[in-house]
Amino acid sequence: MKTRLFLRFVLLASCLLSLPGIVYGQESTHRFLYVAEPGIRNYTQYGGHGVIVFDIDDDYRFVKRIPFDGLAPDGTPANVKGICGNATTGRLYVSTKIHLICIDLDTDQVLWERKYPNGCDRMSMSPDGKVIYQPSFEKDNWYVLDAASGDIIAEIHPKSRAHNTVYGIDGSRVYMAGLASPLLSIADTTTHKIVATCGPFSHSIRPFTVNGAQTFCFVNVNELLGFEVGDLETGKKLYRVEVEGFRQGPVKRHGCPSHGIGMTPDETEIWVADGHNEHVHIFDATVMPPKQIASIRLREQPGWITFSIDGKTCWPSTGDVIDTESHKITHRLTDEEGRMVMSEKLLEVQTRGGEIVAVGDQFGRGMKH
Numbered sequence: 001m002k003t004r005l006f007l008r009f010v011l012l013a014s015c016l017l018s019l020p021g022i023v024y025g026q027e028s029t030h031r032f033l034y035v036a037e038p039g040i041r042n043y044t045q046y047g048g049h050g051v052i053v054f055d056i057d058d059d060y061r062f063v064k065r066i067p068f069d070g071l072a073p074d075g076t077p078a079n080v081k082g083i084c085g086n087a088t089t090g091r092l093y094v095s096t097k098i099h100l101i102c103i104d105l106d107t108d109q110v111l112w113e114r115k116y117p118n119g120c121d122r123m124s125m126s127p128d129g130k131v132i133y134q135p136s137f138e139k140d141n142w143y144v145l146d147a148a149s150g151d152i153i154a155e156i157h158p159k160s161r162a163h164n165t166v167y168g169i170d171g172s173r174v175y176m177a178g179l180a181s182p183l184l185s186i187a188d189t190t191t192h193k194i195v196a197t198c199g200p201f202s203h204s205i206r207p208f209t210v211n212g213a214q215t216f217c218f219v220n221v222n223e224l225l226g227f228e229v230g231d232l233e234t235g236k237k238l239y240r241v242e243v244e245g246f247r248q249g250p251v252k253r254h255g256c257p258s259h260g261i262g263m264t265p266d267e268t269e270i271w272v273a274d275g276h277n278e279h280v281h282i283f284d285a286t287v288m289p290p291k292q293i294a295s296i297r298l299r300e301q302p303g304w305i306t307f308s309i310d311g312k313t314c315w316p317s318t319g320d321v322i323d324t325e326s327h328k329i330t331h332r333l334t335d336e337e338g339r340m341v342m343s344e345k346l347l348e349v350q351t352r353g354g355e356i357v358a359v360g361d362q363f364g365r366g367m368k369h
Contacts, residue, residue, distance in 0.1 A: 027352045027353040028352070029350050029351070029352050029357065029358075030055075030057055030350065030351050030352070031055075031056040031057050031308075031309075031348060031349075031350050032053050032054065032055060032056060032063065032348070032349045032350075032351070033053070033054040033056050033060065033315070033333075033346060033347075033348055033349075034051055034052075034053055034083070034085075034092065034346060034347055034348075034349055035047065035051065035052045035053075035054065035333070035341060035343045035345070035346040036050075036051050036080045036083045036094045036343060036345040036346065037049055037050060037051070037052060037077075037080065037341075037343055038077050038079060038080055038343075039080045039317070039342070039343025039344050039345040039346070040253070040303070040317065040342050040343060040344065041079050041253065042072070042076065042077060042078060042079040044077060045339070045340075046319075046339075046340060046341060046342040046343065047333075047335050047339065047340075047341040047342065047343060048065070048335060048339070049067075049070075049077040050065045050066055050067045050068060051065065051066040051068070051092070051094065051103070052064075052065050052335055052341060053065070053066065054333065056308075056313075056348070059331065060321060060331045060333060062334070062335060062336045064108070065335075065336065066103060066108045068094065068101050068103065068110050068113065069099075069101075069110075069113055070094065070096045070098075070099050070101055070113070072097075072098065078096035078097050078098050078099065079096060079097050080094055080095070080096055080343070080345050081095045081096060081097055081120055081121045081122050081123075081137070081345070082094070082095040082120070082121065082122035082123045082124075082345055082362065083095075083345040083346065083347055083362050084123060084124060084125040084132070084347070084361070084362065085105065085125070085129075085347060085349065085359040086125060086128070086129025086147075086359055087129075087350075087356045087357055087358050087359045088128065088129050089129040089130075089147065089148070090104060090105045090106050090356050091103065091104060091105060091111070091129065091147070092104075092105050092349075092359075093123070093125070093132065093147070094345070095120040095121065095122070095123050095134065096120060097119050097120065097121075097137050098115055098119055098120065098137075099113050099114065099115055099120065100113070100114050100116065100120055100123070100132075100134060100145070100150055101113045102147075102150065105349065105356050105359075106356065112149075112150060114150040116134070116136065116143055116152075117136075118136035118137060118139040118140075118141060119136055119137025119138075119139065120134055120135070120136070120137055121134075121135040121136065121137050121138065121162060121163055121164070121165075122135065122163065122164050122165060122345075122362075123135065123165055124165040124166050124167040124174065124363070125147060125167060126147075126167055126171050126189065127167070127169065127170070127171045128171065129147055130146070130147055130148070131144065131145065131146070131147055131153070131189070132144075132145040132147045133145075133165045133167065133174045133176070133187070134165075135162035135163060135164070135165050135176065135178075136162045137162075138161045138162060138163060138178075138179055139161065139162060140157055140158070140159040140160070140161070140162065141155050141156065141157045141162060142155065142156040142157075142158070142162050142165065142176055142187075143155055144156065144192045153192065154192040156176070156185075156187055156192060156193070156194060158176060158178060158181065158183075158185040158194060159178075160176075160177070160178025160179070160180050160181035160183070160185065161178040161179040161180040161181070162176065162178050163177055163178050163179045163206075164176075164177045164205070164206070164207055164208060165177075166208065166209060166210055166363050166365065167189075168210060168214045169212050169214075169365060169366075169367060169369070170214070170369070171189060172188070172189055172190075172214075173186055173187065173188065173189065173214060174186070174187045174189055175187075175208070175210055175217065177205035177206070177208055177219070178204070178205070179204055179206075180204060181204060181205065182199050182200035182201045182202065182203060182204055182205065182221070183197045183198065183199040183200055183201075183205075184197060184198040184199055184201075184205055184208065184217055184219065184230065185197055186198065186232070196232075196235060197235060198217055198230040198231070198232055198235045198236075198237075199230060199235070199237055200237070201219055201221050201228050201230065201237050202221055202223075202224065202228060202237075202240065203221040203222040203223050203224065204221060204222050205219045205220070205221055206219070206220040206221060206222065206254070206256045206258075206259050207219075207220045207259055207260050207261050207273075207304065208220065208261065209261055209262055209263050209363055209364050209365050209366070210232065210263075210365060210366065211263060211267055211365075211366035211368065212267065212365070212366040212367045212368040212369050213366075213368065213369060214232055215231070215232055215233055216229060216230065216231065216232060216238075217229070217230040217232055218230075218261055218263060218270055218290075219261070220256060220258045220259060220260070220261050220272070220273075221256075222255070222256050223256075223257070224240070224242065224257060224258060225242060225243045225246065225248040225257035225258050225274060225276075226240070226241045226242040226243045226257075226258055226272065227241050227258060227261055227270070227272055228240050228241065229241065229288070229289060229290070238288070238289070239288065239289035239290075241283065241289050241290055241292075243258070243272065243274060243281050243292065244292055245292075245295075246274060246277045246279065246281075246295070247276070247277070248276065249276035249277070250276060251275035251276050251301060252275065252301055253275070253301065253303055254275065254303055256275075257274065257275060257276060258272050258273050258274060258275070259273055259275060259302075259303045259304070260272070260273030260280075260302050260303050260304045260305045260316065260317065260344075261273065261305060261364065262305035262306065262307055262314070262363070262364015262365075263285060263364050263365060263366040264285075264307060264311045264324060264364070264366075265307060265309070265310070265311035265365075265366065265367040265368075266311055266367070266368065267285055267286075267366040267367070267368045268284070268285055268286055269282055269283060269284065269285050269293075269324075270282070270283040270285045270290050271283075271305050271314060271364065272305075273302040273303060273304070273305055273316065273317075274295075274302070275301040275302065275303065276301070278297060278298050278299070278300060278301055278302070278318075279295050279296060279297055279298060279302075280295070280296050280298060280302055280305065280314070280316055280322075281294070281295045281296075282294040282295065282296070282327070294327055296322060296327055296329070298316055298318045298320050298329075299318050299319070299320055299332065299340075300318040300319075300342060301318070302316040302317050302318050303317045303344050304316065304317040304344035304345075304362075305317075305364050306346055306347065306360075306361075306362055306363070306364060307324070307360075307364045308348050308360065309348050309350065309358055309360045311324060312324055312325065315346055317342055317343060317344040318342055319332055319333035319334075319340060319341045319342045319343075320332055321333065345362060346362065347359065347360045347361060347362050348360035
């Protein structure tokens with residue numbers, strides 16, 4: 001009898017230890033998804049206004065909404081253009097067409113909201129959380145900002161109609177693309193000056209990403225359902241990769257067939273948005289040029305692609321939640337009123353014992369050095 005009870009105890013203990021989210025002897029890591037709204041232009045029907053927080057580990061349960069002003073001159077919510085954050089500083093930043101807003105991740109309080117002469121677009125932050133490269137809103141300059149205060153440290157003028165920005169994972173380079181240029185500009189972060197370019201690509205660059213070693217870039221360009229590949233060491237365009245089996249057609253937003261591209265953190269795949277067909281297409285990135293291997297139907301037209309820190313989940317801007325191994329949609333985001341949530345500006349925040357321990361990135365960057 002005692003032996004039988006002991007075996008039952010051992011079996012029960014092993015089952016408890018195997019449950020997700022339960023870690024004995026140390027605090028478990030908890031994951032949240034922070035979604036900035038309105039993140040599809042200024043359309044409040046896709047999630048309202050503010051930063052919506054979902055509990056990833058509790059089936060994407062709505063947790064809270066963090067309010068901020070970020071209003072246009074007519075008093076309506078301004079289009080959110082970007083989001084970034086840092087675990088060390090404990091700060092989250094949201095840019096609109098007009099403002100940069102700094103939020104304390106521990107208290108959810110807005111610390112400051114600043115306007116810049118030429119507006120704001122999709123920014124990127126240094127790995128240590130101290131510097132932000134903030135593009136103007138489709139003007140000729142990027143602002144280099146002190147992340148603590150929002151003060152301008154320097155300005156860079158590629159004259160390309162500033163739009164998208166990606167920090168390399170080692171913090172040594174920043175990659176900047178504008179709506180009016182087929183060249184990717186590369187800045188040295190010690191001097192805040194352009195030291196190289198990559199391209200020209202076949203058209204103006206839209207969303208793009210880079211691998212961890214900063215040897216390749218993968219860029220969406222106007223008029224292409226697919227992407228192009230550039231060699232960041234030589235500055236040359238290498239490949240044009242077109243989506244096969246799908247017709248290129250009109251899109252509701254962005255005016256670009258593929259507006260959204262991400263590399264899985266392990267750098268094995270490239271995921272590409274297809275607005276007209278409401279799909280995301282997956283390419284094997286272990287070969288060059290990358291080879292198309294799968295496609296996934298979404299609930300709306302995608303305009304951005306973000307990955308979880310561990311790379312196991314993809315969050316397209318449609319509010320679909322995709323398991324990257326099975327390619328299955330596991331959840332669809334809804335807010336506290338049951339409304340569909342969509343946004344091109346979202347990232348993961350991890351906590352342990354109530355402390356912020358990791359903050360993800362809005363860009364699908366490769367993370368291998």
